[in-house]
Each structure stands twice: as structure tokens, then as C-alpha cells.
Amino acid sequence: MPLHSPYQVYLSRRSHFRKSQASHYRHAKFSGPKMNVYHLYTVAMATVFAVVAPSCCQNASWDEELKHLNSVAGDFTPFGGRSDLVYKDLYLRAIPEHAPPFFGSKTKEMPAKFDWRDRAVVAPVQNQQACGSCWAFSVVGAMQAAKAIAGMPLEELSVQQVIDCCFQNGGCNGGSPTKALLWLQRTRMNLVPQSEYPYKAKNGMCHFFSHPKVGVALRNFTTFDFSGQEEAMKAELVERGPLSAVVDAVSWQDYLGGIIQHHCSSHWPNHAVLVVGYDATGEIPFWIVQNSWGTDWGNEGYVYVKLGSNLCGIADSVAAVLV
Incomplete structure (x- = not known):
């Protein structure tokens, strides 16, 4: 050439x-x-x-x-050659669950900027590939961050284990982060490192580990609707760690960068992500959101969503975990 x-x-x-x-x-x-x-x-x-x-x-x-x-x-973008229908069918497979509205106490003043990545508790961006497993990446991302916040080494936990073993969900055919968290809480399943149970981007047989030497189990979790209360959601993020959220990502197919401020509905929650921080120091405050579509998408795998307007439904179903 x-x-x-x-x-x-x-x-x-x-x-x-x-x-x-x-x-x-x-x-x-x-x-x-x-x-x-x-x-x-x-x-x-x-x-x-x-x-x-x-x-x-x-x-x-x-x-x-x-x-x-x-x-x-x-x-x-990774989806430039795919039709809207294929994009939705392959990547927007999260199933929303009704979350109760948040009724916490009045929020104390939060820092103008907070990013859990600065504290080395957020694992690198992953790529779910042609598998509707965003729900599993979101949950596992929150758990491995909570593990690191608790003082244990940061390591990537097995998303494939959740895909294969959480029978309440459909694996690559989609699932609910809330159902995955309920399953993890009830079974006390110990998530093993990704190196022990690598990601394959397809459904498989569940591998059981009778006495895993490493990994982490979920102790508890909360899920709330913070719509209209994003200041409280900021406090939840700072106090509890990165948050699993279900959003309407129909408009994200062509996202390059910048802050999403318009034309992102909240009518059809369909994709699970990990909210890792926020930045309110500039003219437009925004959430810092880790996606699972690889680093070639968005801002090296991240998307910035305007804070305060429940854009993309980012505050409608938000989960925090405890390990």
C-alpha cells in the first residue's frame, strides 16, 4: 500500500x-x-x-x-458498522427493576469533585464484546471496588462466573443487576479472580469452587431511586463506593466524548454501568461513568453525563454494595 x-x-x-x-x-x-x-x-x-x-x-x-x-x-466508535437494531439487541440487555425512592437524611455538603479512580480502587475498563452481560460487569465492578476500599488488593473478579452461575438472569441474553445482587447475597457465592475463571463472552456451564482460597462474597447491598435527589446520590457514592446503575443508553451508540447534556431519555432503562465519580468544578457538573464497551469507546471507555437532571435515567436505579 x-x-x-x-x-x-x-x-x-x-x-x-x-x-x-x-x-x-x-x-x-x-x-x-x-x-x-x-x-x-x-x-x-x-x-x-x-x-x-x-x-x-x-x-x-x-x-x-x-x-x-x-x-x-x-x-x-465500536458500533459504527452496526445497525441501531443490532446495537440494541447485542449491547442494551439490562433488565431494570423497580427501586424504592431514597428517603435518607439531609445530605451534608459534598466535595466539588470526587473520583474513586484517584484512590486506585477502580479496575480497568473491560469489553463485554457481543454479549449482553453489562449487568454482570456493573455488579462485579462495584464488588471489586468495594473489596479494594475495604483494604484488600484491587483485582479483577470473574464476570464469567456471574454470567454462568446466576440462573435468575439470562447470561449474554441480558439480566438485572438487582437480581444478580440478590443471588450473590442469598448464596454467599465467593467470586473468584478473573484469572481463575476468565471471560469468554458467551454463556457456559457454572463452575463451582468448593473452597476458594481467594475472592470475595457480597455481604449486603442497597438499591434506591435517586431521581430528583442527585445530591444524595453523590453522598452515596462518596460514602459507599462506586455505584451500579441502570441507564437508557440508546443514544450512546455514536458517543465520542464531552458531557452528555441533551437528547438522552430515561424512558427505557436498558444498560448497566458503574458510576465512579463526579465533577462539579466546571460550568456543567457531570457524573463519571465507566462503561463495559472497551477503551476505544467514549473517553477511553468512560462517559460523562450531566449531573442534576437525571439524564439518561442515571439516578433511577442505583445500587451500592458491601463486601
Whole structure:
């Protein structure tokens, strides 16, 4: 392939664009699917290569490169080449459960910014791949963080164990974080390290460990609806650790970066995530949310959601765990 072939130029410009937008659009508005800068840039680049390049870059490999380019033109996000229906069917498989409204005492003043990642208790971003296991990643992420907050070493626990063994849920076909937590509480199942029970992104037979030497069991958990009470949700995060939450992520398919401020409904909770912090130091306060779609998505695997408006339904069903 020529050094300055259209496809290489595309990859180079795509890489430069992604790096620049990660910082430049950190506080930019996100206007929902098909309307953000990532999508507009994809359309513009595809137009340039399809219309302009053939007239100035005639060579034997152009047809092959154009086919390659077209196959990855949507590769700005991990879902660029998937239809909306496939995206929803594969990745939005969390099942919401009704959570009682939070009726706690008046919230004391919280710090303007708090991020559990700064305390080294949040494991790296994972990738659920083509498996509707977000519910398991969310629960396991909260448990391994709680374990580290309790003074034990931070380690990745087995998501596959929850997928295979929590029969109240459907594994890769979807599930409820609340049902998973109830199962963990009732069975006192000891979650083993991921190295002992690796992730396979598919349903499998449950492997039982009669006397696991390592791992952690769930002692207790709470689930509340914090809609209209996100200040109290901030206190829950600071006092209890990263929170498992079920959101409406239909509009996240094309998310590049910045703070989601508009066009993110809360009508159809469908995806489970891990809320690890918040930042209210700037003009737009936002939640810091770890996703399970790999580091190529969003802000290296994270999404920022405006705080205070229950955007994406982020406060509707929130669980804290105790190990």
C-alpha cells in the first residue's frame, strides 16, 4: 500500500481527530445519535475519499482501498458498522427493576469533585464484546471496588462466573443487576479472580469452587431511586463506593466524548454501568461513568453525563454494595 494511500491518510486523520477531540470536546455538548462531531467527521471524510480522492489518486490499489475504507468508515466508535437494531439487541440487555425512592437524611455538603479512580480502587475498563452481560460487569465492578476500599488488593473478579452461575438472569441474553445482587447475597457465592475463571463472552456451564482460597462474597447491598435527589446520590457514592446503575443508553451508540447534556431519555432503562465519580468544578457538573464497551469507546471507555437532571435515567436505579 502506498505510503500516502487514501486509506492510510484516513487512518492518520482519524487518529489525530480522536486525540484532539478527547480534550477539545471534554466540555462540549452532545446532541444525541447521528448529530455529534464524530458522526459528522465520518461523513465528511467518507465524502472526501469517495468523491475527491478518485480524481487525484488513480492507482491500481484504489478500488481495493476504497472497499476497505467503506468497511471501516463507521469505525469511529465500536458500533459504527452496526445497525441501531443490532446495537440494541447485542449491547442494551439490562433488565431494570423497580427501586424504592431514597428517603435518607439531609445530605451534608459534598466535595466539588470526587473520583474513586484517584484512590486506585477502580479496575480497568473491560469489553463485554457481543454479549449482553453489562449487568454482570456493573455488579462485579462495584464488588471489586468495594473489596479494594475495604483494604484488600484491587483485582479483577470473574464476570464469567456471574454470567454462568446466576440462573435468575439470562447470561449474554441480558439480566438485572438487582437480581444478580440478590443471588450473590442469598448464596454467599465467593467470586473468584478473573484469572481463575476468565471471560469468554458467551454463556457456559457454572463452575463451582468448593473452597476458594481467594475472592470475595457480597455481604449486603442497597438499591434506591435517586431521581430528583442527585445530591444524595453523590453522598452515596462518596460514602459507599462506586455505584451500579441502570441507564437508557440508546443514544450512546455514536458517543465520542464531552458531557452528555441533551437528547438522552430515561424512558427505557436498558444498560448497566458503574458510576465512579463526579465533577462539579466546571460550568456543567457531570457524573463519571465507566462503561463495559472497551477503551476505544467514549473517553477511553468512560462517559460523562450531566449531573442534576437525571439524564439518561442515571439516578433511577442505583445500587451500592458491601463486601
